[in-house]
Structure formats: structure tokens, C-alpha cells
Amino acid sequence: MGNEYTVIGLRVIRSGPLALLQDAGRFGVRRLGVTQGGPADVHAWAWSNHLAGNPWGTAALEITFGGLSLAVSRDLTLAVAGADLGATLDGEPLPLWQRVRVREGQRLSFASPRCGLRAYLAVAGGFAAEPVLGSCACVVREGIGGHDGCGRPLDEGDELGVSPKTPDGRAPQMPSEARPDYGEAGRLALLPGAQIADFHGASLYAAFNSEWHVDDRADRMGVRLRGPALRCRIGTMISEGLGLGAVQVPPDGQPIALLNDRQTIGGYPRLGALTPLAAARLAQCMPGQTVRLVAHSHERAWSDYRRFRRQFS
Amino acid sequence: MVGSRLPRIEAAGLDGWLVRLFEGIDERNLLWLTALSRRCEAALGGVLVDLVPSYTTLLVVFDPMLSSPAEVRRRLADLLQELTPDEADGGGKVCELPTWYDTRVGPDLLRVAEHADMSIEQVIECHAGTTYRVFALGFAPGFAFMGLLDARLKVPRLETPRQRVPKNSVAIAGRQTAAYPAVTPGGWNLLGRTTARLFDRHREGFSLLQVGDRVRFVPVDEETFESRGGDVTPMREDA
Numbered sequence: 001m002g003n004e005y006t007v008i009g010l011r012v013i014r015s016g017p018l019a020l021l022q023d024a025g026r027f028g029v030r031r032l033g034v035t036q037g038g039p040a041d042v043h044a045w046a047w048s049n050h051l052a053g054n055p056w057g058t059a060a061l062e063i064t065f066g067g068l069s070l071a072v073s074r075d076l077t078l079a080v081a082g083a084d085l086g087a088t089l090d091g092e093p094l095p096l097w098q099r100v101r102v103r104e105g106q107r108l109s110f111a112s113p114r115c116g117l118r119a120y121l122a123v124a125g126g127f128a129a130e131p132v133l134g135s136c137a138c139v140v141r142e143g144i145g146g147h148d149g150c151g152r153p154l155d156e157g158d159e160l161g162v163s164p165k166t167p168d169g170r171a172p173q174m175p176s177e178a179r180p181d182y183g184e185a186g187r188l189a190l191l192p193g194a195q196i197a198d199f200h201g202a203s204l205y206a207a208f209n210s211e212w213h214v215d216d217r218a219d220r221m222g223v224r225l226r227g228p229a230l231r232c233r234i235g236t237m238i239s240e241g242l243g244l245g246a247v248q249v250p251p252d253g254q255p256i257a258l259l260n261d262r263q264t265i266g267g268y269p270r271l272g273a274l275t276p277l278a279a280a281r282l283a284q285c286m287p288g289q290t291v292r293l294v295a296h297s298h299e300r301a302w303s304d305y306r307r308f309r310r311q312f313s
Numbered sequence: 314m315v316g317s318r319l320p321r322i323e324a325a326g327l328d329g330w331l332v333r334l335f336e337g338i339d340e341r342n343l344l345w346l347t348a349l350s351r352r353c354e355a356a357l358g359g360v361l362v363d364l365v366p367s368y369t370t371l372l373v374v375f376d377p378m379l380s381s382p383a384e385v386r387r388r389l390a391d392l393l394q395e396l397t398p399d400e401a402d403g404g405g406k407v408c409e410l411p412t413w414y415d416t417r418v419g420p421d422l423l424r425v426a427e428h429a430d431m432s433i434e435q436v437i438e439c440h441a442g443t444t445y446r447v448f449a450l451g452f453a454p455g456f457a458f459m460g461l462l463d464a465r466l467k468v469p470r471l472e473t474p475r476q477r478v479p480k481n482s483v484a485i486a487g488r489q490t491a492a493y494p495a496v497t498p499g500g501w502n503l504l505g506r507t508t509a510r511l512f513d514r515h516r517e518g519f520s521l522l523q524v525g526d527r528v529r530f531v532p533v534d535e536e537t538f539e540s541r542g543g544d545v546t547p548m549r550e551d552a
Contacts, residue, residue, distance in 0.1 A: 030363045030374070032512075032520040033450040132514055142454055143495070144514070194323030194331065238338060239449060239458075241365030241372025243326035265367050265451035273326030298382045301327050309378055 006128040008073045009162030012154050016067025019154040021127055021146045023059040026135035030264045037137030037145060038260050040220055040283035041118050042276055044082030046312055047174060048122035051079035051099050053167025056312045059129055059136050060122040066110040074104045076164055077124035083116025083284055097179055099171035116182035116284040128161035139261055182284040189296040193272035195234060203230040207271055208293055216287035220261040223282055229253030232269045239267040245274030257282055275301040277308060320393050322386055328377050330386055335369040340446050344398035346371055347525045352392050366524045367449040405525035410492060412483050412530045413538035414505035417547040421502035429465050437532055439463050440504060445490060447526045455494035455512030457522035462488045474500035479548060481506045508541040
């Protein structure tokens with residue numbers, strides 16, 4: 001990780017359903033069929049690192065659904081951002097979206113989702129992990145990355161190396177307006193894509209004027225949306241490269257928004273692609289929650305994304 | 314977009330443009346796709362994050378903190394103006410995949426033979442008698458989609474995909490062939506198993522096969538297969 005030394009910072013007492021180490025993602029190897037990985041919610045992941053005093057790209061823990069319990073093995077500075085999973089420190093509620101000092105011997109636990117689905121735990125100085133193909137993003141399906149290099153989620157007894165450091169200066173504050181309410185219906189910005197003209201007019205209207213229900217078939221590869229069946233003149237296509245957030249529509253007419261662990265190529269027509277921040281927002285939705293799709297221009301999406309990124313530079 | 318002329322630059326999210334060069338699958342597409350990939354690397358330099366070539370398209374992924382989408386699109390449009398294909402034999406190495414064709418590791422051999430109205434020996438001869446090109450990588454790290462398979466061997470995918478296809482299985486579906494770099498679910502028809510190391514995180518380039526490569530499957534007997542480290546564990550039919 002570029003730091004001089006690594007020590008054991010946290011030990012896993014209970015692993016919960018899914019806790020994965022994620023840096024910004026694996027880039028430059030998608031041409032080999034290797035997926036991007038990285039945080040499903042880049043917004044909360046970036047804030048957790050920023051609040052902990054880490055630069056963009058530092059690996060943080062992505063905790064899905066809670067259930068994780070960690071023993072603190074030495075004094076650390078950390079920050080938890082994203083979903084409210086009922087996090088506690090020695091049984092007391094742990095404040096989210098801010099820098100926290102924890103002591104050796106304390107216990108950090110995550111219960112179950114109260115609002116949102118994924119929380120991010122960043123430790124000042126970062127988690128130590130050997131990069132695989134240039135990244136320690138953990139992709140379980142490919143057996144690549146993570147704390148052990150082999151794509152394994154955290155398990156009971158695992159010890160997590162950290163490169164502890166005491167951050168300089170005052171802790172950054174999260175502006176209250178930047179803190180999302182995952183409970184409200186998400187409005188997901190979508191950049192229209194190449195096949196959009198091949199959808200029937202009524203389906204295009206329905207796509208942008210209906211409530212979409214997040215299906216329980218949702219994971220880091222993609223999230224299925226339930227609603228009116230969208231009809232496209234194209235059934236399947238010759239497979240082609242898929243970007244983050246691509247919204248593909250298989251013949252059953254129910255869209256699937258593709259997230260970080262998506263396959264690199266695919267052959268269904270696409271409405272377009274969610275912006276990175278919209279994909280991040282969708283990754284916090286519980287099954288049954290509703291979302292709406294809102295068409296954005298490239299210019300607007302680009303300026304929103306740059307404004308987001310500049311907070312961390 | 315419908316009916317507009319090729320090549321086309323299509324929107325593919327905030328950080329990508331998809332360059333569509335062709336409508337249909339053809340080995341000659343590769344000459345243009347590999348040329349376009351190289352030109353993108355040269356023209357975009359550090360702005361370029363990833364390139365995902367596939368049969369008819371190239372997805373160009375860039376860093377939106379280093380360039381605006383509009384600027385990348387403009388550069389791609391300029392580049393397409395002057396694009397010329399690679400020489401007929403340019404690009405791509407030749408790879409040989411030693412393969413043990415046998416019903417114990419290729420449980421679909423017999424069905425393919427019946428479908429093609431051939432003997433198993435003829436199926437093997439036919440599959441191994443063609444030099445394939447790698448059209449795309451995807452599905453899993455190092456999984457190469459190769460074609461075009463002899464039309465007589467054209468068999469649809471399994472109706473129900475297998476949950477666990479053994480690593481290194483050699484398979485066909487439609488006019489394509491492939492070898493599985495790792496244990497994954499899969500719906501292709503299995504003919505045998507290769508000894509090749511298809512994906513290795515410690516090797517330069519990681520994937521044995523790259524888009525544009527030429528590939529031959531070379532039949533080997535069980536003894537040779539095993540002596541080269543091949544896994545002779547028979548395919549379980551309940552897999």
C-alpha cells in the first residue's frame with residue numbers, strides 16, 4: 001500500500017453475509033474479460049476514505065446487509081459512511097459520516113439495515129492487501145483481489161492488516177446536503193444509449209414515467225427492476241462491451257442495471273447507462289424500494305461527476 | 314441511430330464511447346478492430362482507461378477527470394477518418410491448445426456427433442481441423458470466444474446450463490468454440506479438455522489468448538494429456 005509498515009488492525013469475530021475489501025476498481029484489464037469491481041456505492045466509499053483522511057482509491061471495507069463484528073486489535077482512526085446498518089462500538093451507537101477514534105480491545109459491530117444496504121469502513125492509512133492485476137478490489141466470482149488476493153469475502157477469524165496513520169489536520173466535515181437519504185425513492189440519472197430509438201414509443205414513455213421496483217435479484221453484478229414490460233425491436237445483439245450502469249433490457253422487458261461486477265460484454269439492447277452516481281444510489285436500494293429513471297445529458301452528468309470528485313482532491 | 318452509416322460512435326455511459334464498425338461477425342473485422350485499438354492507445358494516451366473489443370465493436374473507456382466526453386468523442390471521430398486496417402496477416406499470435414477429446418471429459422461429444430450425423434472421430438477431426446480466431450474475451454477472465462466453427466458442428470447451447478463446468482473444458486456453441494479458464498456455470502457443449510494455462514495472474518499479459526490470436530486445438534491421447542498435467546477427473550453428469 002506504499003506505507004512503511006503493516007500491522008493487524010481488526011479481527012473478524014462474525015463475518016455477516018458479505019464484507020469485501022474494495023479499492024477504486026480494476027482498470028485496464030477488461031479486454032481480458034476481467035470485470036471492474038470496486039465499490040458498488042462510490043459516493044459513500046469515497047466519503048468514508050475522505051473522512052478517514054485517505055486519498056481517493058484507498059481500499060475500504062464494503063459491508064453489505066450488516067452482521068459483521070470486528071475486534072479492534074490496536075488504536076485506529078476510522079470512518080463509516082453509507083447505509084445505516086445499526087453500527088455500534090462496544091454496544092453504543094457509532095456515528096456515521098464522521099471521523100472516529102477507536103481503541104484496542106473495543107468491538108465494532110454492524111447489525112442489520114435500517115436505511116440503505118451497504119456501509120463502508122475506511123481506516124486511516126488504509127487496509128493492506130496485495131494488489132492482483134493492479135487492484136485489490138474483491139471480485140468473488142473471479143476469485144481475484146480482496147484481503148487474501150483470492151476474492152474471498154471476510155470470514156470469521158480473518159485478520160485485517162492496516163497501515164495505521166494519524167491523519168493530519170482537522171477532520172473534514174460532511175456537508176449535510178451531501179448526505180443521502182436512502183429511504184426516499186431514488187431518481188436515477190440515465191444517459192440515453194445507442195439502442196434507445198429501437199424501443200417502442202410507449203415503452204420509452206413508460207421507462208421514464210413509471211415507478212420501478214427494485215427486485216430481490218440484485219447483487220454486485222446487477223440490479224433487476226420490475227415494472228411495465230419494455231418492448232424493443234431488437235431481441236438480442238452480437239455481444240459488445242458494457243459500461244458501468246448500463247441498463248440492458250432482455251426479452252422479458254424488465255431492465256437490469258449493471259453494476260461493478262458485471263460481465264465485460266453482453267448482447268441485450270440497452271436503454272442507456274446510469275451515471276456513476278446513479279449506479280451508486282441504486283446500490284443502496286433494498287428490494288421492493290421504488291426508483292425512477294430520469295434522462296440526463298452528457299454535459300450535465302459530466303459536470304455533476306466532476307463536482308463530486310473535486311471534493312476529494 | 315437506426316440505419317445511420319458505419320462506423321458510428323455510440324453513447325456508452327459517462328466514461329465510454331462504443332465505436333461500431335460492422336453489423337455482422339467476420340474474421341476480417343479483426344483487421345480493423347486491432348488497428349483501431351492501437352490508434353486509440355496512441356491518440357488517447359493517459360486518458361484511456363480500458364478498451365473492450367468485441368466482434369463488431371470497440372468500447373473505449375476513458376477517465377472523465379482527464380477529458381470531457383465530448384473531447385474524447387471528437388478525437389475518436391478524427392481517428393476514424395484516417396483509419397486503415399492492419400495488413401492481412403498482421404497482429405495476433407498463433408496458439409496451440411493440446412486437447413484430450415474423450416467422452417469422459419467431453420460429455421457432449423456423442424450428442425454433437427449424432428446432431429451432425431458424424432462419428433465421434435469425425436467430430437474431433439472437424440473441430441481440430443480449423444484454425445480459429447479470437448473475436449472477443451468476456452464471460453470470465455481469459456474466456457476467449459473463437460470462431461468460426463465448421464457449420465456442420467453448429468449445435469445450440471444446452472437448454473439448462475451446467476452449474477459447474479470443469480476448468481479447461483473445451484466447448485462449442487453455435488458457430489463458436491471456447492475453453493473454460495476456470496470453473497464456472499456454462500451452457501456450451503463439452504468436447505474435451507485442454508492442458509493449456511488459459512489465465513494466469515502471475516504471467517505477463519495474464520490471458521493466454523488475446524483478441525486477434527489464431528488458435529488450433531491439437532488432439533492428444535490420455536497419456537500425453539495426463540503427463541502434461543491435464544486433469545483426467547471424469548465429468549460428473551449431475552454437475
